[in-house]
Amino acid sequence: MRGKLQRKVADPLDDDLLADFKVGVDNVIFSVDTEQNRLLVLLVMRHEDPYMGYWSLPGTLVRQGESLEDAAYRVLSEKIRVHNLYLEQLYTFGGPSRDPREAKDAYGVRYLSVSHFALVRFAEAELIADGVSGIAWYPLNRVPRLAFDHNEILNYGYQRLRNKLEYSPIAFDVLPETFTLGDLYQLYVTVLGEDFSDYSNFRARLLKLGFLEDTGVKTSRGAGRPASLYRFDAAAFEPCKDKPMVFI
Amino acid sequence: MRGKLQRKVADPLDDDLLADFKVGVDNVIFSVDTEQNRLLVLLVMRHEDPYMGYWSLPGTLVRQGESLEDAAYRVLSEKIRVHNLYLEQLYTFGGPSRDPREAKDAYGVRYLSVSHFALVRFAEAELIADGVSGIAWYPLNRVPRLAFDHNEILNYGYQRLRNKLEYSPIAFDVLPETFTLGDLYQLYVTVLGEDFSDYSNFRARLLKLGFLEDTGVKTSRGAGRPASLYRFDAAAFEPCKDKPMVFI
DNA sequence: TTGCTTAATGGTCATTTTAACTATAATTGT
DNA sequence: ACAATTATAGTTAAAATGACCATTAAGCAA
Known part of the structure; x- marks a missing residue:
């Protein structure tokens, strides 16, 4: 009986039906230019077919012995030198014929994309230009038609950004x-839209939560009363971790 | 220049590094026994190596020309005959050596699991027993050590269930x-725990939201005043779709 | 200097929501 | 008839929300 069951595993009839996959990792990397109040996404120019000459999300195919997350970090570190970084898995796009390479391939190899969502600090992120061309921060509202199904992936990432901004301290x-506090507010405005909350109420609310530490240092950027610089106090946030934190 | 770039695609040195994948789909299928107030998950007994004799999440390998979602629906329909069904993608588990078959394989084929999250109505779900043995609803708190990394996947699914229950009408x-309304409340209690809300306040809150339609029919289950049967009014819920809906 | 503009900060206050209770109604079982 | 049980329907103090207003401290131009 044991032999019979084991034979089922190796049954070539079953096995021939199965698809063989190459697995890619594509990153939706967001940043925010606080000076210009712009939400940015990192794009790279493709120098290879398919979709040569199109902009795309930075991605790579997963190597032997490499985890999905490792692959995601590898792409990222090939494109940016960055100190701080947030990264999480986003969604897996895997319908057949999402990649034209599938058609060419005699074996019918499928291409699957495990997309990731990343956040970096604009000022600390140094782009690594390999050659002259082909890597840039794009304002989200000026993103062109991208390679593959990357516009769809980007959209999904943007949704995640909006959700996380409301429920977790990714800001x-x-x-x-x-x-x-003005910077913080502007960030919420540029991502969520003008009318998500009154500035004064937003301030009161966040200060009450108790994890924004006033450094005492004041900034003066042009006209107006100088603002206090704040710092996120991760330790003080711990207790709030599971509570709902809706800013809207 | 064009030739040089294209050569990069076909470069065998690059290509040899890449992992080849078989892609599996594993479903975390939840249901609730309203009679006994138990949260259930569907498990199947493995009759094949690896992990022969272990319980596991119902899963399958993705076939040629089949989308991930299609594969998920296929496993499900092989195990259950069900009228209503909720299904969404959960998370992709893809670290190397999560499946012992990888080690055996000369080519170093990787096994990746795109897990899905599903909800079915207990009373309407008819289990399809293929052969005598091997498919059952398990109360969540009595789930044994599962095959592969399926305990981890199940945990991830349970987290998702708790989150969705608070923010969307998956109940x-x-x-x-x-x-x-007692059934509804009991569901929340069994999934989220005793102390998430007072029954009276829970009632008031949900009725105020306006998408619970009183059918007028009364039920009498043993002692006590008979309760009204309600129905979820999907049309009335539409406007609430994007609003936060926190019951906690 | 003086007055105008700008932006940060620190409130007020009516309304709504929450959370902890209490009271009443309609059944079953003794 | 009466207790036990469960559904339903309030009440009420405390807290949160949202729309405002007032003050402060800077830059800038006459």
Whole structure:
């Protein structure tokens, strides 16, 4: 009986039906330019077919012995030198014929993309230009038609960004180490839209939560009363970790 | 220059590094026994190596020309005959050596699992027993050591269940077509724990939201005043779709 | 200097929501 | 008839929300 069951595993009739996959990792890497209040996404120019000459999300195929997350970190570190970084898995796009290479391939190899979502601090992120061309921060509202199904992936990532911004402290992974409450507010406005909350109420609310530490340092950027620089106090946030934290 | 770039694609040195994958789909299928107030997960007994004799999440390998979602639906329909069904992608587990078959394989084929999260109505779900043995609803707190990394996947699914229960109307995908407010409350209690809310306040809150339609029919289950049967009014819920809906 | 503009900060206050209770109604079982 | 049980329907103090207003401290131009 044992032999019979084991034979089932190796049954070539079953096995021939199965698809063989190459697995890619594509990263939706967001950042925010606090100076210009712009939400940015990192794109790279493709120099290879398919989709040569198109912009795309930075991605790579997963190597032997490499975890998905490792692959995601590898792409990222090939494109950016960065100190602080937030990264999590986003979604897996795997319908057949999402990659034209499938058609060419005699074996019918499928291409699957395990997309990831990343946040970096704009000021601390140094782009690594390999050659002259082909890597840039794009304002989200000016992103062109991308390679593959990358527009769809980007959209999914943007949704995740909006959700996480409301329910978790990822804002502090995008902002510099110290920031004004105005910076924080502007970040929420540029991502969520004008009318998500009154500035004054937003301030009161966040200060009450108790994990924003006033450094005492004041900034003066042009006209107006100078603002205090704040720092995110991760230790003080711990207790709030599981509580709902809705800013909207 | 074009030739040089294209050569890069076909470069065998690059290609040899890449891992070849078989892609599996594993489903975390939850249901709730309203009678006994138990949260259930569907498990199947493995009759093949590896992990022969272990319980596991129902899964399959993705076939040629089949989308991930299709594969997920296929496993499900092989195990259950069900009328109503909620299904969404959960997470992709893809570290190397999560499947012992990788070691045996000369080519170093990797096994990756795109897990899915599903909800079915207990009363309407008819298990399909292929052969005598090997498919059962397990109360979540009595799940044994599962095959592969399926305990981890199950945990991830349970987290998702708890989150979705707070922020979206998935409760009505698990409950029968009509249900009492007590049933609804018990569901929340069994999944989220005793102390998430007072019953009276829970009632008031949900009725105020306006998408629970009183059918007028009364049920009498043993002692006590008979309860009204309610129905989820999907049309009335539409406007609430994007609003936060926290019951906690 | 003086006055105007700008932005940060620190409130007020009516309304709504929450959370902890209490009271009443309609059944079953003795 | 009466207790036990469960559904339903309040009440009420405390907290949170949202729309405002007032003050402070800077830059800038006459």
